[in-house]
Amino acid sequence: VLLVIGQGAVLEGAAPRLSQIVPRGAQRGTEVEVTLRGERLDDVQQLMVYEPGIEVLELAATNDKELKCKFKIETGCVLGTKHIRVRTATGMSDLRTFRVGALPEITETEPNSEFATPQAVPMNVVVNGTIGNEDVDYFVVEAKKGDRITAEVEAIRLGDSMFDAFVAILNSARFELSTSDDAALVYQDGIASIIAPEDGNYIVQVRESSYGGGNHYRCHIGTFPRPRAIIPAGGQPGTALQVAFHGDVAGTFSKDIQVPADIPWEYAVLAEDERGISPSGLPFRISDLPNVIEQEPNNDVAAATAASAPAAFNGLIGEPSDIDYFKFEAKKGQVLDIRMYGRQLRSELDSVMTVHNANGGGIASNDDTGGPDSYIRFNPPADGQYLVSVRDHLNRGGSSYHYRVELTPVVPKLELSINEFDRYQEPKLVVPQGNRFAMLVAATRRDFGGPLEFLG
Template identity: 40%
Template sequence: MKILLSILALLLSIATSSAFTPSLTRVEPRGGQIGTEVKVSFYGDRLFEPQEVILYKPGITVKSLEKGKDQKSAKAILVISKDAALGEHPLRLRCKAGVSYMRSFWVGQFPTVHEKRTEDRKGDLNNEFDSPQEVSMNVTVQGVADREDADYYRVKAKKGERLSVEVEGMRLGRVKFDPYIAILDSKRFELAVNDDSPLLKRDCAASIIVPEDGEYTVLVRESSYEGTTACQYRVHIGNFPRPLGVYPPAGKPGEEIELTFIGDPSGDIKSKIKLGSEKESHHIKSGNLLSPSGNPVHISPLNYLNEKEPNDSSKTANPVEDAPSAPIAFHGIISKVEDKDWFRFKAKKGEKLRIQVLSRALRSPLDSTIIIRYAKDGKYIGANDDQSAGMPDSRYDFDVPEDGDYTVNIADKLDRKSPGHIYRIEISKKEPALSLTLPPQQRADTQLRKMIQIPRGNRIAIVPNISRANIGCDINFHAPKLPQGVTVQTPTIPRNFSNFPILFEAKADAPIAGGLYAFEIEDPKTKLRGPFKERISHVYVNNQGEFHSTDSERLAVAVIEEAPFHLDLFAPPVPLVRNGTMNLKITARRTEGYTRPITVAIPWKPAGVGAPNEVVIPEGKNEINLTLNAKGDAPLAEYKVLVTGRTTTDKGEVFVSSNFAPVRVSEPYVNLALQMAATEPGKNTTIIAKVETLEKFDGEAKVTLHALPHGVTATEHRIKADTTELSIPLTVTDETRKGKHANLFCQIIITKNGHPIPHNVGHGGTLRVDPPPPAPKKKADAPTVAKKEAPKKPLSRLEQLRQAKGQ
């Protein structure tokens, strides 16, 4: 019985300590009203022992948090303060063994009601115009746009008042969802419709002045009737203002400025606002009601000028006299058909300027084009439509050729116009800048491993990308604050590196805790610093891109429960030579009873160094080698490398990293050139190798000839540091394939302090196997032929007389 209880206890400990990847898929309800308490349910999987709701914005506090009936849910009470910002509040759920993906909770000014649905929740009860769901004015409805579904909500309104509708659909971040809305009168005539909005992107808004007392119906559906049960929305219905743009679109930090909010059906709304220090979204107030979503206002220290009409030609370019010197910014509106706005500025020879348009970035419908010219004669300098990386806002970089005045003119690419075609042109000097970001691990799962989760007594590494603009420099990484018991390791990152591993380690007794932390990078010479920027894509579709995202300069970092294994990395104390290899030894230290396979990868490799994508420590085993190989032009330097391992448990995957291990890439000790050899099938031969020692070594080195064709073999040979030539006998069988074999090379293994230094040298060695010459033909015996007597020569008359006389 004791043995059985021990086994059960061991299995229970393994199961309860293996929920390393909590999955949070849904938050219900999707939002709440300011100044209220909201009971919230978190749904997903592996939500064991929830510890904390990590909130990215102030205004919401957690009154209570408890686990659900099983590991698929958790419950919390959120307290929304009266001064909480309206809109999206990103959050994560931190459990004892991990941190979830980022999800969102939305704060609104109205009470929330839910769409009426059938008892089984599979259908709704408001999909007919004649039987809509009755709602009061100034309410938020949470609903679902199913396939071929149209949801109708009826509200009473009075003549002359504003009736506005705004939807949060795609922005809820659950699925690609393109909502459509319409405001209908009692006869089902459309008074306003909207699909997409530059301000809200794929989400939409519509607003009218009510023409007469009566009932009005709000229609919400998926634009193509292709919704799903995941197409959730929050629709705000009320008397709130809904401007679509703001002018001027920018101001200075701390400046008190009068902003004009444009596009509301009641007319422009003016408001004096004191700006903060960063880009803001301002919710305009009308009476006691605010717009549900704010209008973005750019914050910049640049001086700026607002356009003054007329400025539609080079002669009337603003300002006509006393042009301001760069850096400077200009504001304007493309308000007329084929409108072109011109601005004048001064610049000095040699200045490196960037002319950047902000229009789509500020949620304006303008698709800008710009042209830069000399002011003195109108000579063309350059132009731009869309900047790089698919951004529709224009950008042009140029080196100022001479002191003087220059003009920039801006227009809409398709000659469209509206009071909302607002823009800002920034003319600034190209300044150095630094930043760091974590790249997506998978295109289809852009949040994968974007949290830093360190198991107690273990390590985890990240490999962020470094961005250097207008500067080349080494980089130091700074973590001003970390969870208790956590340290970070990374050497100075050389200027030619665009990424590098950063290793976090938690002490064995580190408290299980976490939160949001800001990191920085720094140029050690100039002391220029830049932030660690994080972009979370909530809705991303392959080949279509990103539909909703959240930007932050803080990362989620947490100490989590112990992992069932540790990884130790050992690199031999010898160099990795160019065109050579090195075996890294990886050892797993497993907890008792944990035997599952561990997949190991090297997340970062030096330039010119290769390695397998993955190697696997087999089930029940504790060691494996990972082979590095260096190209012939690999940079000569010393690096620090590490490996990361992952394994599956009954409740998810867990990741850990090894220690850093030094790897030095150096020149080879020996070079070798193979001379061409020729032979025939079945005829042994010898290939000659010319040996050049580049660095002295002790003892003998092993030499093995590789890439020989089938039927040819060679034995291992030895060389010393003073060897200059090596003869390698080849045994050639009759089965050897004829032809030219030109991929021969030698592996030379030099041993230093008991550790091998493999070299692959002599590439391109050639063995030519010729066909044997044809056997000589035997000559046939000539046939015997009877000799014919030659005809007698006729005797002359004199010879005849002599013969006669002799007789």
């Protein structure tokens, strides 16, 4: 049999394609009807939710391009992103996200594109909206003097499109009180926060940063806390720990937390007070290293915070031109990996890290390694005292410039990865039960050599 395919013909695969989930999120402790859109969905068999806390009560295909389902979201469901796939009789869909929040959900209602005609919304809600080309959405809330007002947008974090959101809080005279394009904590999403200077109405503005067309967004508007930094930014598994939250417009506050005993792939701490809970968490490292927290003033060699190695040094570049020093003892031949966790923890800090001798002379320094964070492999030339200093590359500083420096012995590591099948697309392996699938695995050896043997 000879099959001839004309030039330009397209052969569609049998695997399902999931392109959209609406709504883009829901409040925990509720049941919500959800629509999933895509292609080749009519033979659906399962909706796979990778994180606990969401039960699929109903699931049915309307046609080959749409599914209708009902979610039951547990009251204790962890806030944040959940990952979803559709499994059909012919394959597995790509991954899409669904956000779980703490506040009641409402829908943006047009017309609300003029400052003079904003949509009135109550405090402490999540607005689900969309932005078109050159579109601007306005919302008005009522507040009392001294109230905290925060607007946090989820746009690019939804994963629908390159929606670079801008958010602002304005007073009734149209003066901007707080604006945000990109906040490091929330990637390219924005956070605007104020303490209301007087009783009255306040306007929240949401748009695409360059007035281009966006897509779906979720805007959390309320009195909840929204700190930008946590210190320490890590802890030992299974331990109780007090952390300090920095960067909230109402001031710094502390909270006792319990660090999970089982180390998850990623972990974040949610800030909570009597006025609410933050919509998203602050990334938090879990490791066996003891914490050392900077003791100000530690801006020069003589005032360096005393520490030891191995350990984790935690601190805050609290103002422009700030520099923090830590001192520790090391022995000749005691090779250490000194790794900065700043931007990896969604800090604003673009670090420069330097190792000094006891007199402050520089031995090794690094700005960026594989990203904005610094890394130094340090082989002490002699027994004695050494120092590590941390500053921002542009000598900036503030309440969102927190960091964690981990000093660890060098240990062998093996990193395994799967090559991309399609550029910029996640590798996806669908292996029917009882079958096999051949794939190429890339193995990267760190500080060891020799052949590898895979058992399984």
